[in-house]
Amino acid sequence: MSTNVLIIPGSVRLGSYNRKLAGEAMRLISVTDAVVSRVDLSDYPLPIYDGDFEAEGGVPQNAQLLAQRIAAQDALLIVSPEYNASIPPLLKNAIDWASRVRKVDERPVQPFKGLVVGLASASPGRFGGLRGLEAIRIVMRALGADVITQQCLLPTAAEGFDADGRLTDDVARASLESLCDKLLDTARSLTRHG
Numbered sequence: 510m511s512t513n514v515l516i517i518p519g520s521v522r523l524g525s526y527n528r529k530l531a532g533e534a535m536r537l538i539s540v541t542d543a544v545v546s547r548v549d550l551s552d553y554p555l556p557i558y559d560g561d562f563e564a565e566g567g568v569p570q571n572a573q574l575l576a577q578r579i580a581a582q583d584a585l586l587i588v589s590p591e592y593n594a595s596i597p598p599l600l601k602n603a604i605d606w607a608s609r610v611r612k613v614d615e616r617p618v619q620p621f622k623g624l625v626v627g628l629a630s631a632s633p634g635r636f637g638g639l640r641g642l643e644a645i646r647i648v649m650r651a652l653g654a655d656v657i658t659q660q661c662l663l664p665t666a667a668e669g670f671d672a673d674g675r676l677t678d679d680v681a682r683a684s685l686e687s688l689c690d691k692l693l694d695t696a697r698s699l700t701r702h703g
């Protein structure tokens with residue numbers, strides 16, 4: 510059975526470094542035997558989480574669709590910037606809403622439970638989004654995901670890509686390739702979907 514991998518960039522900004530890095534990961538994984546796809550969080554617009562909103566109207570359909578999409582994967586690669594040393598609100602809000610989904614089509618779902626998760630970050634700064642990934646790691650673990658230790662950091666990302674959005678540095682490319690390999694190897698060795 511093929512391994513399904515989803516890539517979620519934590520930024521929807523036009524020209525986002527993290528979207529470019531996600532594009533590179535997509536290219537690397539697409540030449541393997543895994544089935545890789547990518548979501549843009551702007552395709553799943555969601556209100557800022559509010560318990561009263563949920564109590565009155567339930568979990569929005571976009572959160573259900575996102576949770577369903579995540580639940581169908583063996584592995585998830587999150588490629589996200591850090592905002593003030595933590596998770597950007599767009600990504601955190603999407604995760605929070607998806608974590609509120611309990612059932613899809615009357616069947617129980619836990620979208621992140623047992624999911625193999627890899628993390629990558631690009632930043633124009635010197636640390637490459639390291640602290641943001643630590644924050645995402647804590648959240649993913651709390652939701653029962655199996656977050657691999659290996660991660661990919663791209664500092665000084667403004668100089669990291671050529672005009673076609675390709676990584677210019679061989680070391681950065683090798684780091685991303687190694688992360689993708691480890692993500693796939695781990696997902697293949699675990700049997701999330703039996």
Ligand SMILES: Cc1cc2nc3c(=O)[nH]c(=O)nc-3n(C[C@H](O)[C@H](O)[C@H](O)COP(=O)(O)O)c2cc1C
Nearest residue numbers: 520522525526527528590591592593594632633634
């Ligand atoms: C509110 C805010 C906080 C930020 N905090 C950090 C930070 O803590 N560390 C960092 O490296 N970059 C920080 N940045 C800069 C982002 O890394 C930069 O805007 C980056 O380009 C965003 O990712 P993107 O290119 O994928 O959209 C921050 C940006 C914003 C808007």
